[in-house]
Amino acid sequence: MFLFSVKCPVNDREKQWIEESMLWLADQFGSDTLCGAEVILPTPEYSPDPFRRSRDSVQKMMSRICEYMGIDPDRIQLEFYSEQDGILPANSPLLYGVPQTHSGTAGLYVPASSKSKRTRASEASKTRTGSRAIIAIEMSQLDNPSALMATLGHEAGHLVLDDKRVQRTREHYEHLTDLATVFLGMGVLTANAAFRVIKRYEGITASWKMSRQGYLSEPMYGYALASFAWMRGEEKTDWSEYLERNIWPYFRDSRKYLKKTQDTTLPIYARP
Numbered sequence: 001m002f003l004f005s006v007k008c009p010v011n012d013r014e015k016q017w018i019e020e021s022m023l024w025l026a027d028q029f030g031s032d033t034l035c036g037a038e039v040i041l042p043t044p045e046y047s048p049d050p051f052r053r054s055r056d057s058v059q060k061m062m063s064r065i066c067e068y069m070g071i072d073p074d075r076i077q078l079e080f081y082s083e084q085d086g087i088l089p090a091n092s093p094l095l096y097g098v099p100q101t102h103s104g105t106a107g108l109y110v111p112a113s114s115k116s117k118r119t120r121a122s123e124a125s126k127t128r129t130g131s132r133a134i135i136a137i138e139m140s141q142l143d144n145p146s147a148l149m150a151t152l153g154h155e156a157g158h159l160v161l162d163d164k165r166v167q168r169t170r171e172h173y174e175h176l177t178d179l180a181t182v183f184l185g186m187g188v189l190t191a192n193a194a195f196r197v198i199k200r201y202e203g204i205t206a207s208w209k210m211s212r213q214g215y216l217s218e219p220m221y222g223y224a225l226a227s228f229a230w231m232r233g234e235e236k237t238d239w240s241e242y243l244e245r246n247i248w249p250y251f252r253d254s255r256k257y258l259k260k261t262q263d264t265t266l267p268i269y270a271r272p
Contacts, residue, residue, distance in 0.1 A: 018227060069153070110134040111159075150193035178221075182228050191221035227264070
């Protein structure tokens with residue numbers, strides 16, 4: 001009777017997609033990659049460099065994320081843009097092949113293999129770019145290093161999927177990119193950044209707004225992280241203590257659901 005009181009936080013369609021996608025990622029990257037992934041936390045240990053609102057600070061952060069995700073940082077060219085200004089840097093090769101509207105974006109990714117028509121500015125910088133992929137960051141992200149780290153992780157996830165020849169026309173491609181960050185150990189950061197309350201103060205007046213970042217919903221992140229722990233055979237997940245309050249209940253309920261019902265297609269690759 002108790003079993004039926006345990007409810008899965010995601011619906012059947014979302015549950016099936018997460019499990020099938022986690023199995024696909026395990027097939028592509030190997031179960032050893034999953035089990036050996038270090039969970040990256042929002043602590044100084046994983047981001048020890050003093051953060052200043054500068055290209056150099058972002059570049060150092062990008063290099064660390066590449067190290068965590070097993071990517072050669074030399075394969076990525078870092079760029080910046082501003083929605084508020086409504087333009088991209090005039091000398092940026094990012095101008096080619098990118099939609100001119102970026103409303104609500106935190107970052108943009110242009111693969112090295114892009115064959116889109118190039119502008120004169122991009123042609124001038126072709127030699128500098130070489131065969132590198134481009135990750136561009138919206139300047140507002142520099143105000144929140146934790147969200148910035150999550151954005152860099154998501155955009156780097158595109159490169160990881162590119163290496164597996166995943167087409168960007170694939171259904172739920174962006175959702176798969178978010179899920180790849182979970183599989184590779186970046187899930188705490190990307191889940192925490194999925195939904196934030198931003199407070200602003202002008203004199204004695206305070207205002208707030210809700211900010212959505214990423215593609216997986218909070219319940220889906222909760223179930224994805226629980227699936228990650230399940231496949232790794234983790235009885236204890238010390239890293240879950242770092243999940244934000246809006247994510248942790250979904251993770252907790254997902255863990256309970258999997259443990260009590262074992263209603264999953266996911267294997268356990270490592271036994272405690």
